[in-house]
Amino acid sequence: MRISKEALEHYHQGACTPAERKAVEEWLLSTSADDLLLPPGEDKYVHKAEMWNNIRSVTDETETTKSKSSSYYVWKGAIAASMVICMLAAAAYFLLQQKVELLSLNNNSAYAVKQVNSIGYDVSVGPNTIASINDGRGIIYLNGSVLILANKDVQLVLEGTKTKISLKKGQSYIIFKNKTGSESIIVVNKQDVFDLPPLMQRQITKHFDI
């Protein structure tokens, strides 16, 4: 079966008659490989050579592009290295933050008060006190006494209990573990200290110099 170039063009343009359409489709579905009919005066081998040249030129362009991408790889490597550095820095920052959030408040002295100032709190740690604040988890551990000034509104939970301790920004609180009463912990605003039992007041004013 021979199909002319014009017939194929008409088929693609949707302009062929039903008979032409049928002929083209039968030709497309057939396994025979008849040569296309070239216009008169045109050489099949010239077309073949042009086609190979075109293919070669496309191949050469691809190779050229590949040879230009060496700088691209340099940049790609630099970006990848930067990303790794950023990730390491983020990890380090996170670890450092974790360190700040866990505020250790230990004072082994039997008499002296120890000052601890951090981003979130200014704390006077009473004698013989072991304490810590985990800001991330919102937990305070306390065995002893502290005078604490919070630099933000914060609510902490006493470790191992459901007791919540609310601190208001800019206000000072005396917090201590109570051994004499049924309450496990006493939290009192500094300005209310003088309504605690006088025996407690004496020790608080002596320890924290208020």
Next chain:
Amino acid sequence: MKHSSWYKAIVGGKLFILIAVAVLSACSTGNKDASDAKFSLYILGKNNKTYVVHTSNLDSGSIKPEVYGTEITQNYKGRDLIVRNANYYRLNAKTHLFSKFKVLPGEVEVESSFLLKNFSIECFKWIKGDTLLLTGLNAPAYNTPKFVLLNAATMKVISHGNLDIPRPSGEFTTLSIGLLEQRSGNSLLLGYTYHVSQDINNFKTSDTMYVSELNYPSMKLVKTHKDIRSTYPGGQNVIQPYSFKDEKQDLYFMSCPGIALGNRPELPTAIFRIKATQAETDKSYFFNISGSSIKNHAYGMWYLGQRQVIIRSERADLFKGLNDHYRTPHFEFHVLNLDTKEIKKLDLPLDKGTRKECVIVQGNIAYIAINSPKKGCYIWEYNIKTGSLKRGLQLSGETDFILRIDKLYDQKK
């Protein structure tokens, strides 16, 4: 009708003057015009500021302390005060200055101060005229009972030294002196008890209270008597009163073993008597408040006359412990008959504040300062004769606690 601009200016000017006069006359009812004031009110504000308000009237009206009162500056702040003849006396524990000052419109005017180091006041007593006796402990050790006798008019110390009562010994490390009274002539009575106190969070009070008779002015011990029916006699009377002498000069005092003072809650709050001719507690007299229908501990006692007293008792069912003892309104007032032991609960809003000087007796009226978060801060009038109650002066604005009400002058009754 068309008004010219000068007419409008005159009307506008008049309006301004009218408003200014109204504002100024409103202000003039404040401390600025309190020369005839009879009462002093010590206010702790919601803004954490402290004010003293002077007024001649507790019966009606409304006062904003931030408008009407004088703000008390840091050096003179503290309700542990002695008030007499419009003068205020206070020991500053930080500067160690014992000062005499007046509260004027907008300022505190210090008349005189002297250094009183290593001393912490527990009780005071006007001995005679301007002679003021202070008893207390050596600060910050709190293990030696001391006294200072001074002339409050000249602010000169007459004498000072140690009180001749036993220092804490054995397991005891400190003591509290909660009762100071003068007997006829040359004798003083001191009531006290001992404690074990080694840290903020741990103290224990002895189960025994002591009353010692001392010679005045030598301060030498005459005799000491024990009583084991309760403990922690009285308390710091610069903050709240716990004792009085009746018409027969019999001395009555309250013991305070509740958690806010002695912290021996298993022992009863009770009223004790020391007869005028005696120097020890009357073993035949014991008014057990905790064991009565009140069924709670109490702190503070004011004599109304005619055998009646007002006491201020806590409500253990309304607070959890020391954390909320101060800010929870749970205090009730009761009128007790010292002889019949009849108890009458006053129909007042629940009051807040662990310790307060909150009752003034003036003729037949007892003025009672109440801080109720729901029903407001008012001075209530209790008619001692009729038993009726009436709401009087309101403390509004920034008022959070009325920590003291005092008569400015003893003689104006």
